[in-house]
Amino acid sequence: MTEQTVADLPMKKPREGEENGAIATANGGGCISSVIPGWFSEISPMWPGEAHSLKVEKILFQGKSDYQDVMVFQSATYGKVLVLDGVIQLTERDECAYQEMITHLPLCSIPNPKKVLVIGGGDGGVLREVARHSSVEHIDICEIDKMVVDVSKEYFPDVAVGYEDPRVTLHVGDGVAFLKAAPEGSYDAVIVDSSDPIGPAQELFEKPFFESVAKALRPGGVVCTQAESIWLHMHIIEDIVVNCRQIFKGSVNYAWTTVPTYPSGVIGFMLCSTEGPEVDFKNPINPIDAIENQTKSIGPSLKFYNQEIHSAAFCLPSFAKKVIEAKSVN
Numbered sequence: 001m002t003e004q005t006v007a008d009l010p011m012k013k014p015r016e017g018e019e020n021g022a023i024a025t026a027n028g029g030g031c032i033s034s035v036i037p038g039w040f041s042e043i044s045p046m047w048p049g050e051a052h053s054l055k056v057e058k059i060l061f062q063g064k065s066d067y068q069d070v071m072v073f074q075s076a077t078y079g080k081v082l083v084l085d086g087v088i089q090l091t092e093r094d095e096c097a098y099q100e101m102i103t104h105l106p107l108c109s110i111p112n113p114k115k116v117l118v119i120g121g122g123d124g125g126v127l128r129e130v131a132r133h134s135s136v137e138h139i140d141i142c143e144i145d146k147m148v149v150d151v152s153k154e155y156f157p158d159v160a161v162g163y164e165d166p167r168v169t170l171h172v173g174d175g176v177a178f179l180k181a182a183p184e185g186s187y188d189a190v191i192v193d194s195s196d197p198i199g200p201a202q203e204l205f206e207k208p209f210f211e212s213v214a215k216a217l218r219p220g221g222v223v224c225t226q227a228e229s230i231w232l233h234m235h236i237i238e239d240i241v242v243n244c245r246q247i248f249k250g251s252v253n254y255a256w257t258t259v260p261t262y263p264s265g266v267i268g269f270m271l272c273s274t275e276g277p278e279v280d281f282k283n284p285i286n287p288i289d290a291i292e293n294q295t296k297s298i299g300p301s302l303k304f305y306n307q308e309i310h311s312a313a314f315c316l317p318s319f320a321k322k323v324i325e326a327k328s329v330n
């Protein structure tokens, strides 16, 4: 618990210079987060001039880890919310869309995934989704911030349930270093569930990181990375596409989905495969069987993902298509 946090702010009277009772605090990520009494507003230079707000019922946790500010609050309409450095990472109501898509887009695109690596994703939701695949034998997760893991286990048990699967090994540490040390060609799939590039996840958007991912994958192995919003971050997406085109000699694709509590209400994924057996991401060949999914997996069944939405996720608006496909031809 730290001084700088906002736990008591909704109850405070506005101080001099605080317009309309809005209170702003600078945080560790260099961003500004403000709480209008009773509301959380997500303000960041990554989405200048706009801020999505959620009504706060109660702040449940605030802490400062070695890497970032960590906060959990009960919202009026989206359940509990996890916030890192003032940025919403997940809400109980819409986390299924993000976790299911970032996991099943890659894993349903290859036959019999056995060894999977998750970078980031300390909340455990991606683990919960990977665990639905009965072909999977081993799941490594490398999360830099132990506080994210602990807070998720305490406040988001339906997400952190992923840690209960016996196939999971948690490594608390730097994902970049973990991948560099990983044996070559050892994973069928790598899922990069990172926060935004301002903060501890910055390196996960850079070229050397993608090079280590490619090395750690088997021929025809796949990677799926959190790749921001087509409405806000076309320049970031463009850079990722350029790097991935050079590094991944199989296929390089962008997919996206709706997540109402992420900035602009959508988020995208970069999906690439290494040279080897061909991967056609748009036409999934490894469907999650509905009955197997109900009986064998932990927790309730899929809420968002299905085969139709898998293929649809790769359809892009013309403005994005122009940029992403132009980059595809080198």
Ligand code: JA2
Binding pocket: 087, 088, 089, 090, 120, 121, 122, 123, 148, 193, 194, 195, 196, 226, 262, 263
């Ligand atoms: N949320 C996370 C995470 C890794 C660890 C804990 C929570 C996300 N990755 C996705 C964040 C998307 C951010 C959109 N502004």
